[in-house]
C-alpha cells in the first residue's frame with residue numbers, strides 16, 4: 001500500500017505516522033523547505049496542542065457534531081498517550097496542554113523522530129499541483145497520479161492536509177482548493193478566524209497598548225451574536241486578545257453579509273450599572289468630615305464633598321488613564337473639569353458607557369494575522385474516517401476541512417485527531 005500525504009503540517013504528519021504504523025509505504029510532499037513550519041509558531045512557540053476540557057462549543061463550522069465525533073474517536077487521551085509513547089512529556093497550565101518544556105520544537109521533533117523510525121519519506125520543496133484519480137473512480141484500489149511542480153508520483157491512497165489560508169507565510173494559502181473543487185468537493189466559504197478585529201476610530205487608536213480585563217459581546221445589526229470574557233488588547237487600528245479572537249469568526253461572517261458589526265466592552269463586568277453608579281459617585285463626589293464650631297463653642301460634624309480632583313483624576317482611580325480620558329470624552333465630560341461638579345445625570349451616562357463601550361468593527365486583520373480559517377471542505381462529503389465520499393481513496397484532514405476551534409489547543413487536537421483517523425483508515429488499519 002503506497003500512501004501519499006500532501007502537506008507536512010500536524011495533520012499530515014500524524015496521518016503519515018499512523019499509515020506507516022499500519023504498514024503502508026508513506027511519502028509526505030511538502031511545498032516549503034521544511035516540515036511543520038507553522039507548528040513552531042503555535043502557542044507563542046510553546047505549542048498548546050490540546051485541552052483538559054473538551055466540553056462545550058469548542059468547535060465551529062456547518063456541522064460542529066462532525067468535529068466532536070472525530071475528536072471523541074481519537075480523543076485528547078489518545079493524543080497524550082501517543083506523545084507519551086514517543087517519549088515526550090506533557091504538562092497542563094490551567095486546562096491548556098503543552099509539551100513539558102513548553103517548546104513547540106519538542107512536538108515537532110517527536111513527530112519527526114517517529115517518521116524517521118517508520119521510514120516515512122518527507123520530500124520538501126515539492127508543491128502538489130494536481131491530484132488525478134486513475135481510471136476507475138468507483139474502484140478504491142485504482143489509485144492516483146500526483147503531480148508536483150517538478151515531478152510525478154503514484155499512490156494507492158492520498159491524504160490531503162494542506163491546511164486553510166491562515167498564516168500563508170507558513171505554507172497554507174488554499175493553493176490546492178481548486179483541485180479539490182474540480183474533483184467535486186464543496187468549499188464552504190473560507191474566512192480568517194481567531195483574528196484581531198479592525199476599527200477606524202482614530203481616538204481609540206491612541207489607546208494602543210492598553211490591556212483591559214472585561215466582558216465583551218458582539219452584535220450584528222444590533223442582534224447578539226457571541227459573548228466572551230477575558231483580557232482584550234487595544235492596538236493602533238484593531239482589538240485583539242483571546243475573547244475578541246474567539247468572537248472574530250462571527251464578526252467576519254457578519255461583515256461579509258454587510259451587517260453593522262459592533263464589539264461591546266463591559267469595563268466593569270462584576271457590577272450592575274446601578275452599582276457602578278454608586279462607585280462612580282464615591283469616586284467623583286467623595287465625602288469627608290468637616291468640624292464646624294457652633295456658637296456655644298462645641299464642634300459639630302458635617303460632611304462635605306471633596307473638590308480636590310478633576311474628572312480625569314477621579315476616573316483614573318479605577319480605570320487606565322488613557323481609557324478613562326476616552327470614556328470621559330464619550331460621556332461629553334471635560335477631563336480637566338472639577339469632578340465634584342459632574343452631575344448625577346452625567347455620572348449615570350458615564351456608567352452606561354463604561355458598561356457598554358462600543359467599537360464599530362470595520363474589518364479583520366487578514367489571513368496574515370489569523371490563527372485559523374473558518375470554512376473549508378464540507379464535512380458532509382467526508383466519512384467518519386475523513387475519507388471522501390466522492391473520490392474513494394482520497395482523504396481530507398486538518399484545517400482544510402470546515403472545522404475551526406476556539407483558542408485553547410482545540411485546532412491542533414482537531415488536526416491530530418483527523419490526521420490519525422485518516423492515516424489508519426487509508427492504510428486499511430483497524431477501526
Ligand SMILES: Cc1cc2nc3c(=O)[nH]c(=O)nc-3n(C[C@H](O)[C@H](O)[C@H](O)COP(=O)(O)OP(=O)(O)OC[C@H]3O[C@@H](n4cnc5c(N)ncnc54)[C@H](O)[C@@H]3O)c2cc1C
Pocket residue numbers: 006007008009010011012029030031032035036037038039041042043044047048049050126127128129161162163164166167170171172173175176370371372397398399400408409410411412413415
Ligand atoms: C501564530 C499561530 C499560533 C497558533 N497557535 C495554536 C495553538 O497554540 N493551539 C492550537 O491548537 N492551534 C494553534 N494554531 C492553529 C494551528 O497551528 C493550525 O490549526 C494547524 O497547524 C493546522 O494543521 P494542518 O496540518 O491542518 O495545516 P498546516 O499546519 O497549515 O499545514 C499545512 C501544510 O501543507 C503545506 N502545503 C500547502 N499546500 C501544499 C501543496 N500544494 N503541496 C504540498 N504542501 C502544501 C503547507 O506548507 C503546510 O506545511 C496557531 C496558528 C498560528 C498561525
